[in-house]
Amino acid sequence: MTKLIQTIVDGLGVGSTYALLALGISLIFGVMHLVNFAHGELITVGAYTSYFFFLHGGSWWWMPLVIIGSAVLASVATELIAFRWVRNSSPFTLLLTSFALERLSHAVWQIAVSPKQRAFPKPAWVFNQFKIASVSFEVMDVVTIAVTALTLALTAVVFKRTLFGISVRGAAEDFDAARLMGVRANRVISGAFAFAGFLAGVAATLILMRSPAAEPSMGSDWLLKAVIAAVIGGLGSFSGAVVGGLVLGLLETLTRAYLPEVAVGWDKYSTAIVFVLIAIFFVVRPDGIFKVSHAERV
Amino acid sequence: MLEVDSITTRYGAITALHDASLEVHQGELVALVGPNGAGKTTLLNTVAGLLRPATGSVRFDGNDITGSDPARLVRAGLALVPEHRRIFKDLTVEENLRLGGSTASPGDRRARLDEAAELFPVLRSKWTTSAGFLSGGEAQQLAVARALMSNPRLLLLDEPTLGLAPTMVDVVFDLLQRLREQGRTLLVVEQNATRALGLADRGYLLRTGRIIATGTGAELAADTSLFESFIGGEA
Numbered sequence: 001m002t003k004l005i006q007t008i009v010d011g012l013g014v015g016s017t018y019a020l021l022a023l024g025i026s027l028i029f030g031v032m033h034l035v036n037f038a039h040g041e042l043i044t045v046g047a048y049t050s051y052f053f054f055l056h057g058g059s060w061w062w063m064p065l066v067i068i069g070s071a072v073l074a075s076v077a078t079e080l081i082a083f084r085w086v087r088n089s090s091p092f093t094l095l096l097t098s099f100a101l102e103r104l105s106h107a108v109w110q111i112a113v114s115p116k117q118r119a120f121p122k123p124a125w126v127f128n129q130f131k132i133a134s135v136s137f138e139v140m141d142v143v144t145i146a147v148t149a150l151t152l153a154l155t156a157v158v159f160k161r162t163l164f165g166i167s168v169r170g171a172a173e174d175f176d177a178a179r180l181m182g183v184r185a186n187r188v189i190s191g192a193f194a195f196a197g198f199l200a201g202v203a204a205t206l207i208l209m210r211s212p213a214a215e216p217s218m219g220s221d222w223l224l225k226a227v228i229a230a231v232i233g234g235l236g237s238f239s240g241a242v243v244g245g246l247v248l249g250l251l252e253t254l255t256r257a258y259l260p261e262v263a264v265g266w267d268k269y270s271t272a273i274v275f276v277l278i279a280i281f282f283v284v285r286p287d288g289i290f291k292v293s294h295a296e297r298v
Numbered sequence: 299m300l301e302v303d304s305i306t307t308r309y310g311a312i313t314a315l316h317d318a319s320l321e322v323h324q325g326e327l328v329a330l331v332g333p334n335g336a337g338k339t340t341l342l343n344t345v346a347g348l349l350r351p352a353t354g355s356v357r358f359d360g361n362d363i364t365g366s367d368p369a370r371l372v373r374a375g376l377a378l379v380p381e382h383r384r385i386f387k388d389l390t391v392e393e394n395l396r397l398g399g400s401t402a403s404p405g406d407r408r409a410r411l412d413e414a415a416e417l418f419p420v421l422r423s424k425w426t427t428s429a430g431f432l433s434g435g436e437a438q439q440l441a442v443a444r445a446l447m448s449n450p451r452l453l454l455l456d457e458p459t460l461g462l463a464p465t466m467v468d469v470v471f472d473l474l475q476r477l478r479e480q481g482r483t484l485l486v487v488e489q490n491a492t493r494a495l496g497l498a499d500r501g502y503l504l505r506t507g508r509i510i511a512t513g514t515g516a517e518l519a520a521d522t523s524l525f526e527s528f529i530g531g532e533a
Contacts, residue, residue: 163400170386170397176348177384182372182401182448 002135007257008250013141015249016148020203021226022233022241023155024196030172030236031192032087034094038078038101040223042071042197046204047214048109054120060209067208068201075197076190083193084186102220109216119213126209144206151202152242158195159238168192172236228278234288243289251277299324299483300345300376300452305354305364307337307344314340316507317354322452327474327484329515331491332504338487339381341504342454345485346378347371358452373401377450381457383441387430391421394429394440398447407447414443435466442473452483459490471497495519 021039028036046067050058053066082101086093128139159165171178171188179185207222229248233240251274259273300322307315315337322328330338343349345356350365357363358376368378386394395414399407415422418439424432429440438458445453458474459467467490474497477484488494495501498515511518 163396166389166393166397167400169389169393173386173388174384176368177380177386178397179368180346180348180372180378180380180384181397181444182369183397184367184369 003257005135006137007253009137009141009145010257011250011253012246013138013144013249014253015246016145017203017206017222017245018225018229018248019242019245020148020151020199020206021222022229022245023152023238024199025226025230026233026236026238026241027168027192027196027199029230030238031168031175031189032083032094033091034083034098035227035230035235036196037095037098037223037227038105039098039196039200039226040219040221041102041105042074042200042219043204043207043222044105044109044214044216044219045074046071046201047208047218048113048118050208050212051113051118051120051214058120060121060123064202064205067205068198071201071204072194072197075193075200079190079193084189087189102223105219106216109214113214113216115216117213117215122212123209140210143209147202147206151199155195155199155238164188164191168195232278232281232288234290234292236292237288237290240288240290240292248274248278299359300485301357302341302345303355303357305341305344305351305356307340307349307351314507315344315351318504318507318509319354320502320509320512322483322485324483325478325481326499327478327486327497329491329494329498329501330485330487330504331489331494331501331518334489335506336504337507338504339456340507342378342456342485342487343380346376346380346454348378348380372448372450375449375451376454377445377448377452378454379441379445379456379458382460383437385429385432385437385440385444387428389429390426391429391432391440392425394444395421395447398444401448406449410447410449414447417446418443434461435463435469438462438466438470439473442470446477450482452485453477455484455486457487457489459488467493492519 025036025039028034028039049070050063050067053063078101082097083094086097126140129136130139131137159169167178167183167188168191170181171183175185178188225248226245229244230241231244232247233242233244252271255273259269302318302320304317304319305315306313306317318337318341320328320330330341332338340349344351347363347366347368347370355362355364358371358374363371363374386397389397392411395411396407399410402410415425420436421440421443424436429437432440442455442458455474459470462470471493474484474486486494486498495515495518501513501515501518502509503511503518511521
């Protein structure tokens with residue numbers, strides 16, 4: 001029982017990071033019909049930015065703001081510099097543009113900094129634990145879940161209550177109709193990229209607190225998981241992205257914790273087994289948990 | 299108020315509109331009628347900025363607006379209720395209306411939300427319902443109410459009665475009449491040609507992308523030979 005509770009908390013911790021990233025991917029997919037494979041690079045940008053600031057006397061007290069700020073700026077910049085010019089091209093062109101950005105980002109960090117990992121300090125409390133009854137929890141897991149819950153609540157308020165949020169949802173359903181309402185295409189898309197950048201920045205902060213190091217290709221692993229989470233939830237569905245992220249996180253930790261270690265050490269295959277489960281899921285339900293009807297054209 | 303000067307609009311190799319011209323004056327209700335595929339929707343979409351004409355020009359209040367961004371035209375006072383309504387099904391009725399008033403100041407937006415609730419009692423009772431659950435008639439009223447949220451001086455309506463039950467058709471025609479009495483200028487594309495022309499000050503008859511007749515609503519409606527040959531009674 002103790003083990004189960006700890007595993008679930010772990011899973012929710014990892015899953016909430018996936019959820020934040022998947023939400024950003026779903027958001028951009030909504031307004032641009034683009035699966036943005038450069039989204040994970042926002043984590044890398046946050047990592048190198050904090051590495052730079054730690055070289056010059058950084059502190060974790062204000063580093064989250066720096067990470068989030070750099071991710072927002074980078075996200076808005078990629079839209080302005082790269083995506084805006086190909087926005088009306090085929091979805092395939094958009095997809096290739098995002099791949100190019102991802103590769104370019106890897107190369108830039110390798111050349112400008114180093115192909116090797118660059119570490120920086122972590123917050124002192126990160127691996128502290130505390131006990132409730134006989135169950136011990138990691139402080140970082142609880143922080144991750146709490147920060148994610150707050151961020152998601154804020155996201156819900158923005159998309160339910162503000163005109164910006166309603167414009168994004170309207171544009172995601174029918175872009176031309178939104179333009180007929182006076183919604184400016186450039187502004188709503190810039191705004192969506194800024195918000196996706198903010199979500200990625202929060203995720204990056206949580207990731208970097210746990211493993212404070214910058215590496216050129218670090219964004220890609222997270223990206224793959226986030227894309228899978230977004231697709232499990234149903235691309236374009238915001239609640240789906242969150243559910244997809246949590247499900248993926250739980251699946252990973254549960255398989256790792258409970259696969260029989262006997263003989264061949266099956267737990268090593270947990271990733272493979274998770275992917276097989278996902279493949280089976282897509283055979284049964286190709287549109288994800290929450291089907292988004294207007295996403296069909298991609 | 300609106301001058302469309304010999305516009306030609308193409309979809310790739312297909313020319314949907316040949317050299318079409320029309321005018322709408324302040325305070326008029328103008329009907330645009332014609333058989334399916336005549337280019338009526340193309341004409342409205344070109345005026346509203348969704349399509350860019352290959353040649354010709356569109357002027358609104360004397361300003362050239364040819365190929366302008368629809369978002370700019372809404373701010374200038376021109377709104378389109380598009381074909382198939384295109385309400386946002388994932389948004390609630392209220393959210394649809396708020397989005398329709400996205401160009402207004404927050405104060406004006408609130409005031410117009412109240413007006414819409416008063417003008418469309420049907421919508422008030424479904425205020426927080428997803429628009430996807432509305433019936434055809436309700437959805438049409440929402441589409442019109444949504445366009446009115448920007449307080450347009452010129453309102454373009456594309457087939458506002460398409461697919462509606464007869465009683466709902468009456469409701470929509472009453473609504474058009476009321477909008478006209480409020481002093482709004484209307485350009486209406488209608489499949490229900492006889493009835494639209496009966497209400498309209500003037501009309502244009504469009505066929506295979508060309509304007510082939512124009513006159514007062516009564517003149518066009520009286521010209522039954524035109525109707526039988528081109529519209530066949532009812533489209």
